[in-house]
Amino acid sequence: MGFKPVVVVHGGAGVWRGLDLDMGAVVKTLKEAVMIGLDVSRSGGCLDMVVEAIAFLEDSGLFNAGVGSVLDYVGGVSMDAGVMISSGRAGGVAAVTYPRNPIRLARIVAEKTPHIIMAGPRADELAAKLGLEKHPGPHWRSVERWKTARLKPPQSTWIARRIESAKALGYDTVGAVALDSNGCLAAGASTGGVLLKLPGRVGDSCIPGAGFYANGKVAASATGIGETIIMSMSSLRLAQLYEIVGVLRDAVELTVREHTMRWGPGTLGLIALSSRGEVEASYNTEAMPWASASLGEEPRVSGLPIA
Ligand code: ASP
Numbered sequence: 001m002g003f004k005p006v007v008v009v010h011g012g013a014g015v016w017r018g019l020d021l022d023m024g025a026v027v028k029t030l031k032e033a034v035m036i037g038l039d040v041s042r043s044g045g046c047l048d049m050v051v052e053a054i055a056f057l058e059d060s061g062l063f064n065a066g067v068g069s070v071l072d073y074v075g076g077v078s079m080d081a082g083v084m085i086s087s088g089r090a091g092g093v094a095a096v097t098y099p100r101n102p103i104r105l106a107r108i109v110a111e112k113t114p115h116i117i118m119a120g121p122r123a124d125e126l127a128a129k130l131g132l133e134k135h136p137g138p139h140w141r142s143v144e145r146w147k148t149a150r151l152k153p154p155q156s157t158w159i160a161r162r163i164e165s166a167k168a169l170g171y172d173t174v175g176a177v178a179l180d181s182n183g184c185l186a187a188g189a190s191t192g193g194v195l196l197k198l199p200g201r202v203g204d205s206c207i208p209g210a211g212f213y214a215n216g217k218v219a220a221s222a223t224g225i226g227e228t229i230i231m232s233m234s235s236l237r238l239a240q241l242y243e244i245v246g247v248l249r250d251a252v253e254l255t256v257r258e259h260t261m262r263w264g265p266g267t268l269g270l271i272a273l274s275s276r277g278e279v280e281a282s283y284n285t286e287a288m289p290w291a292s293a294s295l296g297e298e299p300r301v302s303g304l305p306i307a
Pocket of ligand 1: 012013064172173191192193194202203204205222223224225226227229
């Protein structure tokens with residue numbers, strides 16, 4: 001019991017201005033997610049902390065994950081999520097439509113199957129068989145955003161289209177990292193993916209090393225344009241840079257700087273937590289609301305859009 005539990009959550013890197021969202025509610029929900037994670041630390045470990053914090057954000061309908069997931073090109077919801085703990089255990093689900101809380105299914109993949117990632121209808125069947133709660137279907141806010149985005153003329157390339165739609169509508173995937181009282185670190189992510197994605201598209205949030213990563217020294221969760229995060233394996237990259245430079249702040253900033261040089265601005269946000277309890281975040285987007293606290297502290301929120 002030598003470690004003070006810490007939870008960090010994010011609500012997605014993006015623009016965040018011009019969204020039909022009450023930022024007060026976003027701030028309150030992020031703080032509550034941190035408190036839930038910390039409460040869980042009294043009886044559970046780092047995986048419970050990350051899963052419960054993310055499930056709460058998925059349930060809120062305020063973020064692009066779970067209930068609030070954005071819609072694909074044909075107006076469907078399909079979600080990716082993943083978790084990893086410092087022992088090396090990881091699980092993810094890709095392009096699932098059934099569960100209300102894809103993060104709970106990802107946890108099951110990590111703990112109860114010999115696999116790392118399960119995808120599509122078969123993963124949905126597993127969720128249904130295990131009695132996970134069913135997704136309620138597209139949220140009205142997601143439907144409104146979809147209608148608005150569909151009116152915009154298509155851009156030349158996928159990345160231009162992605163950045164354009166992000167600029168117009170923000171993007172707000174969720175993620176969490178946690179340290180428990182035994183010094184175990186966990187990381188996770190959950191998303192509805194990219195607005196107007198082609199049905200079947202899978203992003204970074206179910207891929208260990210890309211959307212999330214945890215080892216004995218650091219846990220990280222990424223958000224941004226999934227295609228760029230997969231190509232750069234951003235969460236793993238952060239862990240590698242931390243190993244080399246030894247200073248969490250420098251490792252996080254270097255990861256984002258490298259990413260910006262390769263992919264341009266508007267592509268990546270990261271939260272990170274070291275086994276020493278240090279917390280850092282960085283992003284090359286306009287905003288990335290995130291919150292953190294250690295047990296007994298009030299959560300602090302940063303990364304809000306400038307009004
Ligand atoms: N990384 C997510 C994806 O591309 C989106 C996000 O972070 O908002 O699926």
